[in-house]
Structures are given as structure tokens and as C-alpha cells.
Amino acid sequence: xxxxxxxxxxxxxxxxxxxxxxxxxxxxxxxxxxxxxxxxxxxxxxxxxxxxxxxxxxxxxxxxxxxxxxxxxxxxxxxxxxxxxxxxxxxxxxxxxxxxxxxxxxxxxxxxxxxxxxxxxxxxxxxxxxxxxxxxxxxxxxxxxxxxxxxxxxxxxxxxxxxxxxxxxxxxxxxxxxxxxxxxxxxxxxxxxxxxxxxxxxxxxxxxxxxxxxxxxxxxxxxxxxxxxxxxxxxxxxxxxxxxxxxxxxxxxxxxxxxxxxxxxxxxxxxxxxxxxxxxxxxxxxxxxxxxxxxxxxxxxxxxxxxxxxxxxxxxxxxxxxxxxxx
Amino acid sequence: xxxxxxxxxxxxxxxxxxxxxxxxxxxxxxxxxxxxxxxxxxxxxxxxxxxxxxxxxxxxxxxxxxxxxxxxxxxxxxxxxxxxxxxxxxxxxxxxxxxxxxxxxxxxxxxxxxxxxxxxxxxxxxxxxxxxxxxxxxxxxxxxxxxxxxxxxxxxxxxxxxxxxxxxxxxxxxxxxxxxxxxxxxxxxxxxxxxxxxxxxxxxxxxxxxxxxxxxxxxxxxxxxxxxxxxxxxxxxxxxxxxxxxxxxxxxxxxxxxxxxx
Ligand SMILES: Nc1ncnc2c1ncn2[C@@H]1O[C@H](COP(=O)(O)OP(=O)(O)OP(=O)(O)O)[C@@H](O)[C@H]1O
Ligand SMILES: [Mg+2]
Numbered sequence: 001x002x003x004x005x006x007x008x009x010x011x012x013x014x015x016x017x018x019x020x021x022x023x024x025x026x027x028x029x030x031x032x033x034x035x036x037x038x039x040x041x042x043x044x045x046x047x048x049x050x051x052x053x054x055x056x057x058x059x060x061x062x063x064x065x066x067x068x069x070x071x072x073x074x075x076x077x078x079x080x081x082x083x084x085x086x087x088x089x090x091x092x093x094x095x096x097x098x099x100x101x102x103x104x105x106x107x108x109x110x111x112x113x114x115x116x117x118x119x120x121x122x123x124x125x126x127x128x129x130x131x132x133x134x135x136x137x138x139x140x141x142x143x144x145x146x147x148x149x150x151x152x153x154x155x156x157x158x159x160x161x162x163x164x165x166x167x168x169x170x171x172x173x174x175x176x177x178x179x180x181x182x183x184x185x186x187x188x189x190x191x192x193x194x195x196x197x198x199x200x201x202x203x204x205x206x207x208x209x210x211x212x213x214x215x216x217x218x219x220x221x222x223x224x225x226x227x228x229x230x231x232x233x234x235x236x237x238x239x240x241x242x243x244x245x246x247x248x249x250x251x252x253x254x255x256x257x258x259x260x261x262x263x264x265x266x267x268x269x270x271x272x273x274x275x276x277x278x279x280x281x282x283x284x285x286x287x288x289x290x291x292x293x294x295x296x297x298x299x300x301x302x303x304x305x306x307x308x309x310x311x312x313x314x315x316x317x318x319x320x321x322x323x324x325x326x327x
Numbered sequence: 328x329x330x331x332x333x334x335x336x337x338x339x340x341x342x343x344x345x346x347x348x349x350x351x352x353x354x355x356x357x358x359x360x361x362x363x364x365x366x367x368x369x370x371x372x373x374x375x376x377x378x379x380x381x382x383x384x385x386x387x388x389x390x391x392x393x394x395x396x397x398x399x400x401x402x403x404x405x406x407x408x409x410x411x412x413x414x415x416x417x418x419x420x421x422x423x424x425x426x427x428x429x430x431x432x433x434x435x436x437x438x439x440x441x442x443x444x445x446x447x448x449x450x451x452x453x454x455x456x457x458x459x460x461x462x463x464x465x466x467x468x469x470x471x472x473x474x475x476x477x478x479x480x481x482x483x484x485x486x487x488x489x490x491x492x493x494x495x496x497x498x499x500x501x502x503x504x505x506x507x508x509x510x511x512x513x514x515x516x517x518x519x520x521x522x523x524x525x526x527x528x529x530x531x532x533x534x535x536x537x538x539x540x541x542x543x544x545x546x547x548x549x550x551x552x553x554x555x556x557x558x559x560x561x562x563x564x565x566x567x568x569x570x571x572x573x574x575x576x577x578x579x580x581x582x583x584x585x586x587x588x589x
Binding site for chain 1: 334
């Protein structure tokens with residue numbers, strides 16, 4: 001594992017735990033879910049840090065605790081060297097939060113009115129608000145549409161506005177919870193470019209994602225979280241290296257079905273098969289330590305299935321990730 | 328810490344913008360108390376002079392009360408409609424100041440509402456109603472507005488601290504009209520209910536407004552300035568209680584991660 005350097009950090013988390021207690025309707029039974037099961041990590045100032053993990057792994061819970069919206073059950077966390085329990089308002093003033101999605105904006109009023117409101121809440125000096133709002137609108141590319149009601153915005157435009165809102169008070173550290181979820185490829189690319197811009201401006205960034213490509217492309221370091229625990233923490237390159245012992249056979253086929261996939265799974269030395277059978281042309285990825293032996297076996301099994309393309313490649317971050325979260 | 332005044336102003340302004348952007352709010356905020364008041368006024372239609380002014384003022388004050396009680400609920404449930412609960416809870420200002428800004432606007436609508444009822448009541452009955460001491464009347468109205476806001480702020484927390492917030496508010500509305508003497512002079516109420524009236528600040532606001540408006544009005548045996556003094560003290564107490572209750576609400580929200588669940 002790689003560690004952030006010593007000294008002042010943007011985020012410093014030690015053994016953070018969070019349980020949710022849910023009572024059944026009649027309050028007869030209580031169920032305790034450990035959403036976070038003791039996580040520790042450090043993010044250096046100026047670093048772009050990613051937290052990746054499957055649904056329900058605890059990503060949003062982590063962000064809520066670090067942004068002082070939720071108290072941990074135990075453990076400690078420092079944000080910009082301030083304690084999340086003691087310096088709540090000071091932390092909030094110095095961080096930006098992008099929860100994203102359809103929520104979090106006042107839909108009945110315009111983008112400008114939203115930004116002015118949040119500028120006031122975050123204590124931007126009144127004389128600077130107009131200039132700051134204009135700058136943010138330009139930065140996220142909403143010029144020309146800024147005086148329309150937010151309810152008329154597309155999903156992508158709302159997400160840009162979320163970014164503008166989070167940066168309105170020029171925070172030192174920005175938290176983004178799945179910032180590109182639900183966006184089309186172009187919209188997601190724009191948001192990723194904005195995140196890069198934030199880093200260039202010297203901000204520290206903590207983001208969560210499902211998307212391995214995004215984590216690989218953006219992040220200096222990545223923590224993989226699974227069922228409330230950090231199962232790996234490294235640079236994207238380091239994580240890929242940890243999966244060096246596996247290779248991936250990629251197949252493009254006509255006529256493959258679930259039955260064919262099952263037969264591949266049964267071949268000795270195959271650790272995982274990921275198949276997309278929905279389209280006319282199917283893509284199948286087979287993870288194995290012994291690609292040169294497994295590939296001929298698959299070809300031998302093909303029968304009616306037409307293998308139109310086959311290749312052996314190095315593991316991607318996604319391969320490393322899938323192995324980690326499913327272990 | 329961030330300027331709270333700035334936050335209060337921003338919250339009031341945003342509430343105003345949404346109020347005008349979304350006409351459906353006008354029904355519960357203005358029309359409902361207004362109709363209720365007109366019905367009450369009809370009961371007094373054969374009266375003249377001071378008693379009529381008493382009734383018309385009562386109508387206006389009822390409008391103010393109704394909107395305060397309604398508004399205190401919407402001030403805190405507002406984020407549920409807007410999906411902005413997290414954004415509000417994440418702000419670097421204590422929740423009380425944001426809700427305070429909303430309550431300030433909603434109560435202001437109540438005052439406007441009271442004013443409209445007063446004007447229409449006056450025109451309707453076509454008796455030359457005149458305010459005895461306009462300056463004292465205006466001052467008492469402003470102080471009552473602040474007091475109503477502090478009371479509304481305190482009520483707002485009830486909505487979060489209990490699931491039955493809405494129910495409690497609805498069942499409170501009419502007793503409050505009666506207890507505070509909006510409809511009948513407090514002096515006429517059974518002795519047992521009078522202490523309730525006396526701890527409700529607006530009782531004193533209404534008393535002061537009537538003393539300023541109606542020449543020769545004899546309500547409670549207190550003077551105008553005594554009423555204002557008691558009103559000020561009770562208002563300060565409401566703010567203090569709100570401060571405490573909002574602290575609890577915020578701690579609860581942080582523990583559960585949301586405001587929405589209780
Ligand atoms: N308010 C809540 N009450 C009870 N359980 C909760 C609550 N919020 C989250 N959980 C549970 O805690 C765990 C972690 O949830 P969390 O939302 O942090 O996951 P996530 O990694 O953000 O997932 P996703 O990718 O779906 O957003 C899940 O098992 C979830 O069901
Ligand atoms: Mg999540």
C-alpha cells in the first residue's frame with residue numbers, strides 16, 4: 001500500500017465505523033447494519049483521491065461522515081486538520097460537496113438564483129457574489145442558460161450546476177459522490193474535465209465512483225471499499241500490478257448463450273467469466289492465470305458458436321477491482 | 328463563523344422567490360385563513376364602532392396567526408418538497424438561522440395577509456374605522472411580527488421532533504385563536520385558560536395593537552408599554568427555546584443522517 005506523505009493532510013481517517021439501526025414498523029425488532037467497518041485512510045493536500053466500490057459498500061456513508069453530515073459510531077476523522085466533531089461549521093465553510101443527481105437544487109428558480117443563495121449561505125462577501133456567480137457559470141459552461149429555471153435543465157446541466165454550487169465559495173477540498181452517474185459519455189467527460197480543472201487549481205479532491213475507467217483516468221490514488229472495509233489502497237498502476245497474475249482473454253462471438261458461458265466457467269484455471277450476451281454480437285471476458293492453455297480449450301468447446309475475434313490482454317483496473325470486491 | 332444575518336436574509340429571499348414562483352402556496356398561506364376570517368367577520372356584521380374594529384382587527388390577527396402556524400411547518404418541510412434537505416443540513420450555518428429566514432418570510436406573508444383582511448373588512452362594513460394612534464399601532468404590529476416569527480421558529484422544531492407535527496399544528500390553530508384573544512377578549516375567557524394566554528406572546532401583541540387602535544379600549548388591566556415589555560420578554564424566551572430545540576434537531580439529524588425519518 002502507498003501512503004500519503006507526512007504533514008498536513010486534506011483527509012485523515014482512523015478506524016471509522018458507522019452502524020445504522022433500523023427498527024421494524026412496530027418497533028419490536030431492531031436491525032443493526034455495519035455500513036462502515038473500521039476504515040482508515042489519508043488524503044494529502046492537492047491529491048485527487050478516489051473511493052471505489054460496489055452498491056452498498058459504504059461510499060456515501062463515508063462522504064457523509066467526512067462532510068460532517070453524519071456522526072460516526074466510533075473512530076476519528078480530521079478534515080483539513082480540523083476535527084469533524086469539534087469544528088463542524090469551520091470544516092463546512094472550507095469544503096465543497098457535490099451529491100449530484102436530481103436533488104439538492106431549488107428547481108423553481110434559476111441557476112443564478114441558486115448560486116447566489118448558496119454563496120450567501122457559505123459566506124461569500126456580498127460585494128463579490130455577482131462576480132463569483134458569473135465566473136462559476138462560465139466555468140461550468142452554462143452561459144446563456146443561467147437565467148432559466150433549473151427545472152428545465154437536463155440531467156447534465158444540473159450536474160454542472162451542482163459543481164458550480166460546490167465551488168462557489170472557493171473551497172480547499174471538494175467531495176464528489178458519483179459525479180458522473182447517469183450522464184451520457186459526453187456529459188461525463190465534461191464533468192471529468194472539471195474535476196481535473198479543480199486539481200489544477202490546487203484543490204484536494206475526494207470522489208467516489210463505480211466507474212473503473214474514471215478512477216484510472218482521474219485519480220492519483222484509489223481505495224477499494226467492499227462491505228464497509230477498505231480492501232486495497234494504491235495508485236491505479238499499483239492496483240493493476242497486483243492483478244498481474246491474471247490475464248484476460250477477450251472474445252467476440254456470434255451465437256454464444258448462457259450455456260456456452262457456463263461451459264467456459266467450468267474449464268480448469270478460469271477464475272471469472274464476464275459476458276454481455278444482449279447484443280447480436282456478444283463479448284465475453286475470461287480471467288485466468290493460464291491464458292495460453294485456456295484459450296485453445298475454449299476454441300475447442302465452441303461448436304456452433306462463431307468466435308470472430310480473440311485476444312489475450314493485460315489486466316485492467318476493473319479486473320483488479322472485480323477480484324478485490326468479490327473475494 | 329459565517330455571517331448569520333447573511334444566511335437569514337438569503338433564506339428569506341429564497342423562500343420569497345419560491346413563493347412567487349409557485350402559486351399553489353398562496354392557497355394555504357393566504358386564501359384559507361382569509362376565508363376563515365371573513366366567516367368570522369360576518370358574525371359581527373350588525374355591530375358598529377369599536378366592537379366592529381375589534382372584530383376586524385381580530386380577523387387580521389387571525390390571518391397572521393394562521394399563516395405563522397402553517398408557515399412554521401412549511402419552513403422546515405420545505406426541503407422535503409425541494410429535495411434539498413442535505414444541502415440545507417450541510418450549510419456552514421446552524422439550521423436555526425436558515426429556518427429563521429424562512430419563518431421570517433412566511434410570517435411576513437401573515438402580516439400582509441392580516442393587512443389585506445383589515446382593509447377588506449374596513450371596506451366591507453363601510454364604517455369609518457379609524458386607528459386611534461397609528462404610530463403606536465405600527466410599532467405594536469412590528470413587535471408582534473417579530474414575536475410571531477420567534478413563536479413560529481419554536482413551532483417549526485415540533486415538526487421534526489415528532490411525526491405528529493402536522494396534526495399537532497392543525498389542532499393547535501383554533502385553540503390558539505381563542506386563547507390569545509384574537510376573537511374574544513382574554514378577560515372573557517375562563518380563568519383556567521388565562522395562564523395559557525399569558526405565556527403566548529401574541530396575546531400581548533394583540534392587546535397592544537388593540538390599545539393603540541381602539542380609543543377607549545379596556546382589555547387587560549395592563550398598559551400599552553407593559554404589553555410591549557411582556558411581549559419582548561416572551562419573544563426572547565421563544566428565541567432561547569428555539570436555539571435549544573434546533574441544537575437538538577441538528578444533533579438528531581446528524582445521528583440519523585437525515586431529517587426525514589421522524
Ligand atoms: N439511512 C440508512 N438506514 C439504514 N441503512 C442504511 C442507511 N443508509 C445506508 N444504509 C446501509 O449502509 C450500507 C452502505 O450504504 P451507502 O449508501 O454508504 O453505500 P454506497 O457505497 O454509497 O452505495 P451506492 O453505490 O448504492 O450509492 C448499505 O448496506 C445501506 O443499505
Ligand atoms: Mg452512494
